[in-house]
Amino acid sequence: MKLRTFSCCLQIALLLAVSELAVTASADVKLPNVLGSGMVLQRDLPVPVWGWADAAEKVSVSFAGQTKTTTAGDDGKWMVKLDPLTANSSPARMTVTGNNKISLDNVLVGEVWICSGQSNMEWSLNASLNGKAEVSAANHPVIRLFNVPGHTTSPLPKETGAGSWQVCQPRSANGFSAVGYFFGRRLHLELDVPVGLIGSNWGGTRIEPWTTLAGFESVPELSEIAAQVRNYKADTKVGGGSPAAIYNSMVHPLAPFAMRGGIWYQGESNGGEGVTYYHKKHALVNGWRQIFQNKDLAFYWVQLANFQQENRHPAGGDGWAKIREAQTQALDIPGTGMAVITDIGAANDIHPRNKQDVGWRLAQWALHQTYGERDLVPAGPLYKDHKVEGDAIRLTFQYVGEGLMVGQKNGLKPTEQIQDGTLEHFAIAGVDRKWFWAEATIDGDTVVVKSADVPEPVAVRYAFTMNPAKANLYNKEGIPASPFRTDRWLGPSEKLKWTEVGDDLPPKSVSGSSTTVIFQNKAGQKVKIFWVEYGGGLKLYGELKPGGTRKQSTFANASWLITDEKDKPLGYFRTTPKVGLAVIPKR
Missing domain, CATH: 3.40.50.1110 (SGNH hydrolase)
Structure with missing residues (x-):
């Protein structure tokens, strides 16, 4: 009888021990990898420290004289925020304590x-x-x-x-x-x-x-x-x-x-x-x-x-x-x-x-x-505005710094100012939208652009191309000007194919390069314009009265469904990389 009682007690003790070990193992506080030894913490901002533990487990975080305590939620997640810290180059230790203790060194x-x-x-x-x-x-x-x-x-x-x-x-x-x-x-x-x-x-x-x-x-x-x-x-x-x-x-x-x-x-x-x-x-x-x-x-x-x-x-x-x-x-x-x-x-x-x-x-x-070092000029000349002055256009810029210059960059050497150099990669156009290479000169903190081929200019472009290798406008801090254009004219266009549909929907849209489509309603009735979504659904973008036009940003390989006022499909257009002219015909 005593032997049987001892055996039962031993089994109960072992079960309790195993149970305690299991609880302890499951209750270990854990941290994400980004919170680790050797890290740098952000100064002058509240610093979140977070991780996982058992539900309702108490967790404390100690660092730089602060101790923050919280309790894990029902999902086991917890977070504290340290008060803003001052910069410190001396390695310090952070401790995170729950049912176990984690030490992060060299912080x-x-x-x-x-x-x-x-x-x-x-x-x-x-x-x-x-x-x-x-x-x-x-x-x-x-x-x-x-x-x-x-x-x-x-x-x-x-x-x-x-x-x-x-x-x-x-x-x-x-x-x-x-x-x-x-x-x-x-x-x-x-x-x-x-x-x-x-x-x-x-x-x-x-x-x-x-x-x-x-x-x-x-x-x-x-x-x-x-x-x-x-x-x-x-x-x-x-x-x-x-x-x-x-x-x-x-x-x-x-x-x-x-x-x-x-x-x-x-x-x-x-x-x-x-x-x-x-x-x-x-x-x-x-x-x-x-x-x-x-x-x-x-x-x-x-x-x-x-x-x-x-x-x-x-x-x-x-x-x-x-x-x-x-x-x-x-x-x-x-x-x-x-x-x-x-x-x-x-x-x-x-x-x-x-x-x-x-x-x-x-x-x-x-x-x-x-970081507030306002004496530093952050960038090269950035187009700000322009003014037509007779047969020329005067350009103004942000981030002129100590002044504008013609420059040249070679390898890791500082940008070199080219004395009496000629500005390159400026183009100019008139109302006919025909572009010509232009003469550009620095005049104080501005650039004046003109061409004998364009007596009445309206727009300028600078370095507006895939590889503007010869573009050479800089500020005297040696930072290049950003490419720009003063116009918002659309690029080459093409007439899109109109495909009539019955009850079947047009093909789904497929993401492509950005472009523009211009709808022209010649159907003789009010129509609705729907974009065909990636999954095949329809999204209404608007209505168009007879004779009306609508310019819409889109992308190549997009499908646009046209319906009547009662949502009956009439036809669709499929866009290309070029600006699309989508003429809705009369039925």
Whole structure:
């Protein structure tokens, strides 16, 4: 009897012990990878620290004399926010305590930036100009690097990801983003504080996969993409081109890590777009500012470099001209800036090796606008306004700095002023919209443009082409002017084919390069205009009275269905990359 009682007690004790071990194991406090030893925390802002534990588990975070305590929610998630910290280059320890204790060592406080985009941001330090020497010199103990590894996607936002913080030294800097490194190095040297750089990049990607659902929803023109993302399920198959899919896997696990801002080098894969890229840039910035819980998150991007053979037709408008224009127009987003690099590209290489100037020019924006160094001119001349003066047009600019000049950039050398040089790549046109190369001269802080072929000018274009290799307007700070045009004329057009339909709908739209369609109603009756969505649904864009016209931004390979007032299908148009003239015929 005693033996049986002892056996029962032993079994109960063992069960209790195992149960306690199981509870302890399941209750371990866990942190995301971005919160780790060696990290840099953002100074002067509240610092979120978050993770997972058992429901109702008490969690405490201690750092720099602060202790913040919270309780995990029913879903096991918890978060505290440290009060703003001052910069600190001395390694410190953070402890996170629940049923277990985590110690994070070698933690600094300074400035944190995310560096993101496609291959030109991903381009490694060792492959940049003078890469071997740059890597050898990359010993900066208080610069820390966090690289999101691999190229991964997800249909829904992921809470965990991979990566770890590394001290900046040749081994860790070797494969890190060259643009990110040169940007961060300049910030560290100028500000004399630790700098944390987070790299999340994927070559060959478009902007849409990096954008959040909330970002798409914030821009009415992108409602169809938002609808597509809202329909994602856990088992939806997505890839590197799927909207929000890269963000979900390679950015969301980082949020809401406190940071000062982001730098962005992307656009080649959206190179055929114009105004649609402008809308997508708004969506990207809006979404990231929301997810990182910082409405003032600084955001600086790189305008696409000159590339491919030079087009010597004065009208320009080819290749990347319109996406550069969209990148410039997106500067209407507060707290943003753009590094112009149309002077350091290569005709035969989409990956310019000179990443030093790219990082330097991005840092110029950050130092001026984010860190208040107002004596620095953040950019080259940016078109502001124009005035017709007889047979000439006078142009005015922002960011003139110490004055305008004819310049020349060679490799990593500072821009050289060309005394008595001639400005290149200015074109001028009259009301007939025929373009001619123009004579352009610097007059104080303005440029005067004229041509004997255009006695009554109305518009000017500068460097408005895929490869404006000879463009040479700079300010005396050595930063190039951004390409621009003063007109808003549409490009080459073509009449679109009208296809009659019965009860069957036209083909679904397929995303393509941005363009414009002009509807002309000659049907003799009021009609409705519907866009055929990617999934085949219909979205009403408006009605058109007999004899009326409507200009609509769209993209190549879009289908537009025309119905009568009672929604009876009449016919459809399929757009092309050219401006489309969509004449609705009389039946």
